[in-house]
Amino acid sequence: MSIKFQKLKLSIGQKIKFDEVIIQLHNLGYERVEHLNNFGQFLVTGGLIKIYSAAVINPVIVDFFGNQIEKIYSYNLATNTKIDNLQMIDIPDNIIEIDGNLIRYGDLVVHVNHGIGIYRGKILKKINQKIKEFIAIEYLNGDYLYLPLNIIDKITKYLGVSRRVPRLSRLGSIVWEKTKKKVEASIWALAKELLEVYAKREIIKRKRYHIDWDWDQKLRATFEHFETPDQERTITEIYSDLEHGIPMDRLLVGDVGFGKTEVAVRAAAQVISNGAQVAILAPTTILSRQHLVTIAERLKDFPVKVAELSRFVSQEKQKGIIEDLSLGKIDLIVGTHRLLKQDICFRNLGLLVIDEEQRFGVKDKERLKGLKNDVDVLSLSATPIPRTLFIALSGIRQISIIKTPPAGRISIQTHVEKYQVERAKEYISRELKRGGQVYFLHNDIKTIEAKAKEFERYFPKAVVAIAHGQMPEEKLATTMAEFAAGGIDILFCSTIIENGLDIPTVNTLITEDADNFGLSQLYQIRGRIGRGKNQAFAYFTFKKNLVGNAYKRLQILVEKTDLGSGFDIAYSDLEIRGGGNILGRQQHGNMEELGLILYTKLLNQAVEKLKH
Template identity: 45%
Template sequence: MAKVQKLFFQSASQYEEGDYVIHRDCGIGKFLGLKKISIQNIHKEFIALEYLNADKLYVPIEHIELISKYSSNSHKHIELDKLGSKSWGARRQKVKQKIKEAAKELIKLAALRMGKKAPILEKCDVTYEKFCREFPFLETKDQLNVIEEVINDLKSTKPTDRLVCGDVGFGKTEVALRAACVAVLGKNKVQVAVIVPSTLLVMQHEKLFRERFFEFPVNICTISRLNSKQESEHFKDLCRLGKVDIVIGTHALLAKDVKFNNLGLLIIDEEQHFGVFQKEKLKNLNSNVHIVSLSATPIPRTLHLSLSGVKDLSVIASPPLKRKPITTYILPFDETTLKEAIVQEIKRDGKVIIVTPRIRHIPELEKLMDKNLPEIKRISLHGSLPPDVIKSHISSFKQGTYKVLICTQIVESGLDIEGANTIIIDRANMFGLAQLYQIRGRVGRGDKQAYAYITYQPKVKLTKSASARLDVMRSLESLGSGFDIAAADMDIRGYGNLLGEEQTGHIRDVGMELYQKMLAQEIQDAKNSEDTAIPSHEDFMPNVNLKVSALIPENYIDNHQTRLNFYKKFAEIHEGEELEEIYRELVENFGPIPQEVENLVLVMQITELAKNAYVEKVDETQIGFYLKFHQNKPKNVEKIITIIKDGKHKLNFAGEHKLFLERTACSTDESSYMMLKHVLQLLS
């Protein structure tokens, strides 16, 4: 979970000059950039913040975790805090009280979940391996990790509730297929329900599931408006009698007359399309069912629940081999551009999708096609067509009978059309951000370069939120931007109360990143409420004053945003392997590690150890180190006395509530710092 949170907040916390940020102890300020300060030939870098009345605050870079980005969907109401004012503290305390209540509720929900029992689903190794060999692609490392996480979930008696978040076309469906394989071909066979938001996706999943399970004794059926009434009744009977293994359907699966004989696994594809009420009905299909949800762009509330630990969260962040970013153009709608884009794609034997937000706009686009490109065969598609017509039209387009498909957002959810590598989105300002991202993802699923033309009507004045959505789409062309979209969606739409349906909440008072940190702390405090003598870890940040230059030099990395990103990475290190990974990245991109960077890591490590030992200040002198405890309350006085009596570490009292660690005459700087780290570990 910590790794996933890190991935999300790295994408959510890109600071540009002028951005609003929050200092945990000082409140809302404005980011002014990084400032290098040198004292007695010791160089350090600080985060420069501006507060009310143009007051400045310089935050040591090793305290970067005190800073988080502040986002709001109504920037005009943001006011800077006044340094030294009690206003921020009062607001933060108010939110903290609400978070305490949320933390208790989350612990209660987790306890209820732990109290339920689900069927233990284990794979049959031979059958499972055979099924996996049918996958026609090479799995990515992320994909394999997520598959393993899901399979481990299914083996537990605790009901699974996991969100698999991965970009469009990154292989989430294969995770679902392998989970289904464990459920229907494993040691304890159960039924599987796969619910999707559209009839088109029902068609696609039915085809895919039948192909993958073709060689296995698995019965598959669908329930949606594509079925005749007679077919639906027949499939419902089979489902109730346990004579069907996998049922794929739309929200029609939620009907009261749909009953299962032995439902064990529920897969929710494109979960962002289902509301809170629908999801509760899904859970009621069987209170002890395992649930695996899939989404490229989870809605704010779902992502919030996942980051808070109510739902387990897995991320597929790496793209499939040879996948290329979609080249994206955002521009006013223009007939000439439309014609050139279509001709260019047809020349390379591809297909074009034109998406418009309303059925009434389709005839207008058909006329433009007839006028500009009468020789190119086109077909239209929307959700109000009869089921057999939808099947026929999509099949004809997939087979290449028609080269251009004009449609509504019916193609948004999961549709995979081979050879479709250009998409034109008409009136893009009428779509939501996640919708735009999903629609754009209908192209570029292979190794060919794909193009997206996101257009708006030239004479239409765009709203502020519509402009914001288009700006986000303009900025995100790289592969794996699902978390960036989720973060931006939170900015534009608001965050949502953790335990309520409304898309507003206390998060806007303190920002998402700080809210999550506060929530994690409150959950931990609630679990350890019996030990109230120990002060909260959140209450202070140690000041570590070593006589070394500790920073990433500008002549090593000149871009401030890149330096900031690495500062955040260093601050979030918890394991030695993570440090080695960052060092490899630095060496590969910027060359050998400078001593100043090594010093920075040392300062951050000592800061973390001091925090664990409740040491508020570490001051280096020529003869040793002075240690001062937070609120003059050592964590364990008996332990301190034991260490002093032992005599191995030259540690002594230096006045009340202070310790002095002596540097021996023969010790080097390196060995002295190692000794300091060791003593802080002993004091923890």
């Protein structure tokens, strides 16, 4: 639990654009209203901005002359009369953060004892002649609960599992307590059910792996970066899993480029050193090839045979690889869904690494279930899907999170704007002038060629190419390899780049019709740039006016520019789209009653109690 302490400082004589103050008040979590009557609100009238912040007992008026502040004074809200002239004012933000979730003015929250209400901001109240800060929560019929800051961990953000707006609770009513008790009973039943699945896995035994510290030291010495603290912790957790005699089932969440693959390499090396095979499953041929290149390079000084099975490999070669795999001549196989076909047989599969598990279809998952019983499983994800995230958060599945960026990595500057060809030309020109490359995401295969030709006319000296999933595999592989080598300046592409190459020189991304994509998908796509030490720029553009969830999605991308925001993005995606039918119909209504976050918290507590 934490409270934000950002401030907007305003003083007499200060030069600041009138509109800039309005934008900053929005960003600080203030609500623009037509009638000022509560903390956390502001009103714009003529050249005046009236602000009711939690920093002062009375609201203030900031009087502008052009883009300069001429007067600041407090006034009585009831009589609308001036009280005091002020030289300056600090306006604190009106946002709180609890369990990693930002709560803004007007957001729905759940108090564990009082139920669902609306967060109405931070306020000041005089108690026993002392002014203290509280947060205000509005309940049914306009009743308010004022919560001291030291106990705000009793509230969670309300995260729905559908788009239905929940009914506010009535303060002092026994309905909430009854509802909570009913749901808690159901949660205990679910916790027992989930733990039975967990216990069945605990019953399955496999030989304990011995950590080969010589191999470990050799991999550390040849790693071109320093391990981040999160990488170190995750490697330790996985080594501990391997040393136990029970198969691992661990979810590793981390942003694109934060070193998940390196962690997988360390795990794979240990399993291979113990005489077992490793399979690394990737959702696309491009990502499979990238893993092959990266892993083969990392393990080149070890007695390890690495191979690949995907559409990039000819049928003739595939036959030989499949035979060698069954004979145990291949230690590590990288591949796409091709690895899940019935003709694939391992001699001694020890570890299955699944990159972006949610990208695989239902049939693939059924085949995975057949593979996974006594095999260690490490799932990698930048933005896990609701069910995966929920199961991990509830304590049923092991989870590791890498939030620390590699040294020297800079946050990507993100802009959301209406598509204008002149602006697009300007962004491309700036990137090319500094010797960089550009991704231009145009997700309509019918018109992608025409779009590429249009920009070829604008940039006759630039090398322009196209990449999408319906191209012949060989042509696609050649194009991507040429782009990675720096032979192409502007790549017009489909979402095939979502799980693609790591190229440090690509630092501008222009996405057309960004409002057509999901939040997690846009976040993944943005992660394709900013892999080097240059400032990267992402432009998410739209053609029609944005409303509702489309606007929210793009706004969150602008807000979540901190490195390592993938986990928060997954949560935000849950919030916008709803969690959906995560655990079947029976639990759906229970989640709706409490909100997903409180439900998960209570389930986690039940699981932990039953475990011990």
